[in-house]
Amino acid sequence: MAAKTPASLRTAWAEAADRIRAASSTEPGRLRIIGAALVTLILAFGAVTAWQIAERSSAAQSVTSSSEPLSVDAAEIYRSLADANTTEAGGFLAGGVEPSAVRRRYQNDINTAAQLIAEAAANSQGSSAGQNQMQLLGNQLPVYNGLVETARADNRQGLPLGGAYLRYANEQMSGTLLPAAQKLYQLQTGRLRQDYSSAESLPWGTWALGALVLGALVWAQRRTYRRTHRVFNPGMLAGTVAVGVLLLWLVVAHTVAREDLADSWDHGAKSMQVLNQARIDSLQARGNENLTLVARGTDTSYEDSYQQEMATLDGPRSGTAPGGLLAQALSLADDSAGRSPVQAAVDDVVQWRSRHDVANRADTAGDYDTAVADVIGGTDTSGMRVTAASGQSFDSVDSSLQRAITHEGIEFQQASGDGRKALTGLSVGAAVLALLGAAGSVLGIGRRLSEYR
Amino acid sequence: MNGQSVQGREPMSRTGANGAGRSGRSSLRGWGGVSAMVAVCLLALAAVVVPLLCGSVPDEVGRGALLQTGSGLAHARQAAADDSCTNPAASLRPSDATGPAVQRIKNRGYLIVGVDQNSYLWGYRDPGSGQIIGFDIDLVRAIASNILNTSTPKIVFKTVPTNQRIPAIQSHEVDMVVRTMTINCDRIKQVAFSTAYFEAGQQLLVPRIGTTITGFDDSLTGKRVCTAAGSTGEVQLQREPHGSRIVLAANQLDCLVLLQLGQVDAVLTDNALAAGQAAQDPQVHLIGEPLTHEPYGVAMNLADTDLVRRVNMVLQQYTKGGVNSQWMQAYNKWLAHNLPGVSGPPTPLYKD
Numbered sequence: 001m002a003a004k005t006p007a008s009l010r011t012a013w014a015e016a017a018d019r020i021r022a023a024s025s026t027e028p029g030r031l032r033i034i035g036a037a038l039v040t041l042i043l044a045f046g047a048v049t050a051w052q053i054a055e056r057s058s059a060a061q062s063v064t065s066s067s068e069p070l071s072v073d074a075a076e077i078y079r080s081l082a083d084a085n086t087t088e089a090g091g092f093l094a095g096g097v098e099p100s101a102v103r104r105r106y107q108n109d110i111n112t113a114a115q116l117i118a119e120a121a122a123n124s125q126g127s128s129a130g131q132n133q134m135q136l137l138g139n140q141l142p143v144y145n146g147l148v149e150t151a152r153a154d155n156r157q158g159l160p161l162g163g164a165y166l167r168y169a170n171e172q173m174s175g176t177l178l179p180a181a182q183k184l185y186q187l188q189t190g191r192l193r194q195d196y197s198s199a200e201s202l203p204w205g206t207w208a209l210g211a212l213v214l215g216a217l218v219w220a221q222r223r224t225y226r227r228t229h230r231v232f233n234p235g236m237l238a239g240t241v242a243v244g245v246l247l248l249w250l251v252v253a254h255t256v257a258r259e260d261l262a263d264s265w266d267h268g269a270k271s272m273q274v275l276n277q278a279r280i281d282s283l284q285a286r287g288n289e290n291l292t293l294v295a296r297g298t299d300t301s302y303e304d305s306y307q308q309e310m311a312t313l314d315g316p317r318s319g320t321a322p323g324g325l326l327a328q329a330l331s332l333a334d335d336s337a338g339r340s341p342v343q344a345a346v347d348d349v350v351q352w353r354s355r356h357d358v359a360n361r362a363d364t365a366g367d368y369d370t371a372v373a374d375v376i377g378g379t380d381t382s383g384m385r386v387t388a389a390s391g392q393s394f395d396s397v398d399s400s401l402q403r404a405i406t407h408e409g410i411e412f413q414q415a416s417g418d419g420r421k422a423l424t425g426l427s428v429g430a431a432v433l434a435l436l437g438a439a440g441s442v443l444g445i446g447r448r449l450s451e452y453r
Numbered sequence: 454m455n456g457q458s459v460q461g462r463e464p465m466s467r468t469g470a471n472g473a474g475r476s477g478r479s480s481l482r483g484w485g486g487v488s489a490m491v492a493v494c495l496l497a498l499a500a501v502v503v504p505l506l507c508g509s510v511p512d513e514v515g516r517g518a519l520l521q522t523g524s525g526l527a528h529a530r531q532a533a534a535d536d537s538c539t540n541p542a543a544s545l546r547p548s549d550a551t552g553p554a555v556q557r558i559k560n561r562g563y564l565i566v567g568v569d570q571n572s573y574l575w576g577y578r579d580p581g582s583g584q585i586i587g588f589d590i591d592l593v594r595a596i597a598s599n600i601l602n603t604s605t606p607k608i609v610f611k612t613v614p615t616n617q618r619i620p621a622i623q624s625h626e627v628d629m630v631v632r633t634m635t636i637n638c639d640r641i642k643q644v645a646f647s648t649a650y651f652e653a654g655q656q657l658l659v660p661r662i663g664t665t666i667t668g669f670d671d672s673l674t675g676k677r678v679c680t681a682a683g684s685t686g687e688v689q690l691q692r693e694p695h696g697s698r699i700v701l702a703a704n705q706l707d708c709l710v711l712l713q714l715g716q717v718d719a720v721l722t723d724n725a726l727a728a729g730q731a732a733q734d735p736q737v738h739l740i741g742e743p744l745t746h747e748p749y750g751v752a753m754n755l756a757d758t759d760l761v762r763r764v765n766m767v768l769q770q771y772t773k774g775g776v777n778s779q780w781m782q783a784y785n786k787w788l789a790h791n792l793p794g795v796s797g798p799p800t801p802l803y804k805d
Contacts, residue, residue: 096581165710364611
């Protein structure tokens with residue numbers, strides 16, 4: 001048996017070839033071959049179009065429904081962790097017992113982060129690198145929270161050890177948790193970027209196949225015209241129109257979709273990434289501003305970190321404002337509604353920096369109480385109520401950036417939704433038009449064949 | 454906080470020679486070790502500091518003697534490096550004369566003092582009241598009362614980082630630094646010190662329960678010992694690791710965090726500061742004897758000789774009266790509970 005199969009296969013091939021050779025010697029035979037080839041090409045074109053567009057459409061779908069929300073979640077994990085850390089450091093400045101608003105905000109941040117980490121771990125089909133980061137975050141968050149609780153307990157008893165615990169917790173946060181959250185965010189935005197490029201990649205193969213089908217149809221009609229001197233074969237003409245419409249639809253719809261998606265990337269996703277980074281950077285700067293006073297003159301490392309983060313946020317002090325991430329966000333914002341909250345954040349940062357200097361001067365002059373009041377508000381050494389605390393400037397920066405992120409999020413949703421809609425129906429349309437085209441060709445060839453009976 | 458760890462592998466019998474010789478570790482064996490020891494003995498003899506040293510080769514040195522050998526050698530090296538510095542704690546004789554520095558403070562109306570806000574019991578900000586309090590701060594108040602001649606003197610406390618203490622004094626940014634500052638030969642070239650107001654020493658802090666460490670000896674083998682980077686403790690541990698692994702932290706209080714979290718087995722620091730740590734955690738205590746003798750002094754600008762004499766006069770009054778002295782009251786209030794066994798202040802020494 002095994003030895004016979006190749007032989008019989010060869011025979012089958014040979015027989016088919018003989019039959020085709022025999023058929024091609026007569027006109028009806030040749031017409032049958034042409035008809036079969038046209039139908040095959042048209043159906044293939046329809047199938048490839050449907051398949052390639054379905055792929056791009058699902059990539060565009062996953063941009064809006066999966067990878068973008070996941071990247072927003074990752075940004076939120078990152079932000080709430082940084083916010084928790086900053087909030088707690090501010091609470092320590094308030095004295096032995098932190099205000100209840102501080103405690104609530106810290107608890108909300110921790111809850112949000114824990115919930116989002118659990119969700120991300122549950123619905124992520126992603127890479128092992130992403131899984132590793134989520135596992136690390138899931139393991140380390142309770143450890144961090146424990147350190148903060150110990151710091152609180154010690155601080156309540158009036159022990160400087162509380163401050164040491166808070167500094168240690170801060171180190172865990174900025175050395176382990178935040179880098180993991182940042183990596184997770186980068187992985188998610190990388191996946192978003194990947195979804196974008198698969199949705200935007202040009203369907204070259206489909207275009208080439210479409211052109212080939214059109215060419216074949218024109219050639220077949222020209223051949224019929226030469227032999228019959230009839231200008232139109234209605235069946236084949238209808239088939240040509242169907243294929244032409246499909247090709248046009250394909251090119252126009254995908255080009256429009258690409259434009260919309262590119263727009264949503266440039267003016268939505270990219271802006272949001274820069275703004276998220278700016279927001280987290282400002283949170284860390286604020287955390288270090290608080291810790292400078294919590295550390296109570298141990299060293300200058302927190303002040304140095306603050307200056308560095310502010311430079312990343314808004315450019316170097318001496319440079320023309322704005323610089324850094326905020327300048328980048330300004331140039332990415334494409335309309336005044338997007339620019340105005342970023343511009344507000346820029347102004348607030350300038351104010352924040354000058355208020356920080358006031359607080360810093362009070363601190364170096366040995367006026368600790370005034371320095372604390374300059375940073376978190378309250379009354380200074382002389383009993384005056386401080387109305388221009390750097391904390392207020394920071395809060396304005398944070399809410400301006402939040403507004404900018406919300407605006408860019410809406411822009412993103414619109415543009416990427418438009419992009420996805422541009423491809424709507426194309427897959428189904430491709431199938432229908434291809435069937436129509438094939439039917440027309442069959443009818444046209446059939447009409448010619450009937451003349452030989 | 455993840456300071457670099459140093460693996461100590463030297464058996465105890467060689468560490469003395471090793472620390473003293475300061476040359477290649479593994480080469481100091483057998484006769485090499487003995488001859489290095491002899492060379493160092495001669496150096497020490499020449500400096501006439503620790504006659505006790507000689508007459509023993511490392512293998513015969515008892516544990517206690519070895520410790521003294523270590524610190525004795527340190528003194529020997531210092532003395533050899535600077536002949537004039539045999540007793541850094543000797544200060545200027547007290548006087549209540551008002552010179553330019555004292556006048557400057559009187560004219561200003563308040564005293565500017567560099568302090569620490571993180572040394573529990575010595576100088577720290579009470580999170581409840583927001584006030585800076587402690588043993589050092591009581592002394593500051595006594596000095597300020599005397600100079601400004603009022604029982605409620607105005608004082609500006611500036612928190613100075615450890616590495617900024619000397620620059621702040623030299624630039625007159627502060628009138629004085631009262632911040633558990635050890636008087637030593639290097640520092641007396643840069644700033645002037647009062648007479649010693651406390652004598653501290655490096656000592657081990659360990660958990661009360663569940664530790665096998667018995668003192669600064671071979672029971673440290675394989676243990677992780679935390680000390681502040683750049684502190685005397687680090688020097689001490691590098692000289693005699695006793696098989697321990699050194700873990701460095703940015704500041705001594707960070708070591709207590711690591712000890713509580715079980716990331717280190719013991720802390721080596723000033724017993725004065727360690728007492729502050731023990732006061733914050735009743736589950737740890739000091740063990741063994743102090744390894745070094747570190748007198749604390751009030752640091753001032755070298756040019757402010759009248760201020761130095763004035764502070765020494767305040768100290769004389771502050772320490773006078775035996776068990777009823779202000780010094781003893783402050784000691785009983787802040788330190789006695791966690792640093793028992795101190796009968797009184799160190800005897801003041803003068804160089805003029």
